[in-house]
Amino acid sequence: MNQTDVLIIGSGIGGLSTAIQIAEKRPDLKITVLTKTVENESNTRYAQGGVAAVWNEGIDSFEKHIDDTLDAGDGLCNLDAVRTVVTEGPQRVREIIEWGARFDKDHADAGYDLGREGGHSENRILHYKDLTGWEIQRALSAKTDELPNIEVLEHYFAIDIITQHHLGYVITRLTPGIECYGAYALNKHSNEIETFLARMTVVTTGGAGQVYRNTTNPVIASGDGIAMVYRAKGWVENMEFVQFHPTALYNPAGDNPVFLVSEAVRGFGGILKSRDGEEFMHKYDARKSLAPRDIVARAIDNEIKLRGEECMFLDCRHLDKDAFIAHFPTIYDKCLSIGVDPMHDMIPVVPACHYMCGGIRTDEMGRTNIRRLYAVGECTCSGLHGANRLASNSLLEALVFGFRTGADINAKIDAVTWKTGIPDWNASGTTDPKEMVLITQSTKELKEIMSSYVGIVRSNVRLKRAMDRLHLLFSETEEIYHTTTLSPQLCELRNLITIAYLITRSASMRRESRGLHYNTDFPEKQDFIQASLL
Numbered sequence: 001m002n003q004t005d006v007l008i009i010g011s012g013i014g015g016l017s018t019a020i021q022i023a024e025k026r027p028d029l030k031i032t033v034l035t036k037t038v039e040n041e042s043n044t045r046y047a048q049g050g051v052a053a054v055w056n057e058g059i060d061s062f063e064k065h066i067d068d069t070l071d072a073g074d075g076l077c078n079l080d081a082v083r084t085v086v087t088e089g090p091q092r093v094r095e096i097i098e099w100g101a102r103f104d105k106d107h108a109d110a111g112y113d114l115g116r117e118g119g120h121s122e123n124r125i126l127h128y129k130d131l132t133g134w135e136i137q138r139a140l141s142a143k144t145d146e147l148p149n150i151e152v153l154e155h156y157f158a159i160d161i162i163t164q165h166h167l168g169y170v171i172t173r174l175t176p177g178i179e180c181y182g183a184y185a186l187n188k189h190s191n192e193i194e195t196f197l198a199r200m201t202v203v204t205t206g207g208a209g210q211v212y213r214n215t216t217n218p219v220i221a222s223g224d225g226i227a228m229v230y231r232a233k234g235w236v237e238n239m240e241f242v243q244f245h246p247t248a249l250y251n252p253a254g255d256n257p258v259f260l261v262s263e264a265v266r267g268f269g270g271i272l273k274s275r276d277g278e279e280f281m282h283k284y285d286a287r288k289s290l291a292p293r294d295i296v297a298r299a300i301d302n303e304i305k306l307r308g309e310e311c312m313f314l315d316c317r318h319l320d321k322d323a324f325i326a327h328f329p330t331i332y333d334k335c336l337s338i339g340v341d342p343m344h345d346m347i348p349v350v351p352a353c354h355y356m357c358g359g360i361r362t363d364e365m366g367r368t369n370i371r372r373l374y375a376v377g378e379c380t381c382s383g384l385h386g387a388n389r390l391a392s393n394s395l396l397e398a399l400v401f402g403f404r405t406g407a408d409i410n411a412k413i414d415a416v417t418w419k420t421g422i423p424d425w426n427a428s429g430t431t432d433p434k435e436m437v438l439i440t441q442s443t444k445e446l447k448e449i450m451s452s453y454v455g456i457v458r459s460n461v462r463l464k465r466a467m468d469r470l471h472l473l474f475s476e477t478e479e480i481y482h483t484t485t486l487s488p489q490l491c492e493l494r495n496l497i498t499i500a501y502l503i504t505r506s507a508s509m510r511r512e513s514r515g516l517h518y519n520t521d522f523p524e525k526q527d528f529i530q531a532s533l534l
């Protein structure tokens with residue numbers, strides 16, 4: 001049995017920034033961070049475009065950033081959450097700069113080189129070449145190493161949070177009180193399931209892009225935290241709003257994850273075209289290639305289907321070669337590696353699953369409906385993104401809510417202690433899996449179902465077909481789960497099935513089209529429909 005003051009599940013920007021906020025102000029507390037592979041493997045590490053923040057007041061303003069965020073969110077943002085993130089964001093960015101994060105400057109000693117992405121009315125994206133996430137993850141890890149009261153445990157796979165229901169404690173009239181006391185985690189070195197008891201627990205497990213065949217998300221992104229919290233009767237919201245990035249690099253060889261061609265490339269002047277060099281975005285939106293992501297992704301999907309093509313193209317051939325390479329060295333090299341020279345060839349692109357706008361419902365301090373349980377980052381639905389996330393707002397969201405969650409934990413932790421009498425994980429009656437192929441095959445099937453029936457364009461019949469097939473996968477997987485020794489692959493499959501169910505169920509419940517959710521049977525927006533809570 002392990003005992004810690006604060007248990008944080010996840011070591012991306014959400015996890016490490018929360019840990020630092022607590023550790024710096026409360027050196028008396030022990031913070032344990034669990035991460036299922038290595039510390040720096042996360043969605044955070046792959047972020048390219050940057051962090052959106054109002055930096056040039058006078059030219060830009062909080063009101064403009066708020067308006068752009070609300071416009072992208074298509075009527076479902078929570079204005080208070082948007083205002084909080086936008087107004088506190090610059091302070092949080094300054095803080096990570098103090099911790100050592102570097103962002104590109106215009107030239108030596110000048111101000112920051114602020115980029116532009118789809119849906120932003122001003123240049124406000126701070127970036128480090130096309131490796132912003134890698135740089136932030138590096139700086140946060142270095143800062144974490146300086147703080148002796150943070151312990152990061154790699155290769156610990158959290159399986160479930162530990163909760164108890166208290167009928168006497170009522171949060172709302174309908175929901176009995178639930179309290180969280182830590183989590184069970186599989187130590188991947190020993191294959192033992194260990195109990196982590198904590199006074200406060202934070203879930204920061206990131207997104208769930210691996211539920212689709214094509215995704216920009218690394219393989220760790222299997223929605224574990226959302227699934228765990230849902231199993232524990234936590235509130236999960238807005239799961240139908242899955243963001244597809246319009247421009248992942250099309251590689252006929254197939255990659256998992258697919259490589260992202262940052263929206264910043266369009267902000268830099270790249271233009272979307274068809275194979276024959278024809279522009280098409282003017283047919284869909286006056287902002288053309290820089291329209292919000294939902295519009296651009298649907299436009300590309302539509303053009304691919306209309307023209308019977310495999311991909312569309314991003315034309316950068318007119319851009320200055322040296323400046324392009326200076327801004328996008330990784331993208332340039334990756335294109336060359338598959339035989340595409342961006343200065344001579346158009347870059348082939350396809351939409352790919354990129355970001356989960358829905359997730360664990362949290363309030364203004366990162367609290368969930370489960371007492372002593374917080375959530376931060378992409379696994380949450382904080383109210384910032386609504387029906388569609390504005391580009392480069394998610395790193396900012398994680399920093400702001402990491403800070404707020406840390407502050408709330410610091411203020412409240414002294415009033416609670418560890419729960420006693422928690423049983424160890426019971427693995428009796430299970431045997432080693434005989435056929436791993438059942439797990440790998442079911443994972444492939446799941447991705448096919450979601451990509452074919454619950455992708456960018458949905459319909460009632462497709463959603464029903466997905467749900468029927470998901471039921472079968474669910475019952476087959478539950479049987480394996482209850483009879484065999486747990487492996488990360490089996491847990492991930494089980495979590496992905498839960499995520500697929502939540503997306504499909506939420507999509508079926510939304511009888512309209514809005515933001516990232518488009519259903520051909522309900523193509524119009526209905527003004528009375530609000531967030532979907534599961």
Ligand code: FAD
Pocket residue numbers: 009010011012013014015034035036037039041042043044045046047048049050051052132133156157158159204205206207216217218220221224225260354355376377378379391392393394395396398
């Ligand atoms: P993550 O960074 O994904 O961290 C999750 C952590 O949880 C990982 O450490 C993981 O190992 C751990 N974990 C998960 N499950 C378990 C488990 N069961 N047990 C233990 N540990 C677990 N956003 C922007 O704002 N700007 C950008 O430019 C941008 N570009 C992007 C480019 C790409 C290619 C991708 C994929 C995303 C991009 N995003 C961008 C989105 C942004 O990177 C993420 O939303 C953000 O980094 C999420 O941070 P997080 O801390 O919530 O999750």
Ligand code: SIN
Pocket residue numbers: 047048049050261262263264355390391392393394
């Ligand atoms: C990108 O660089 O295009 C990704 C930005 C984001 O997802 O916010």
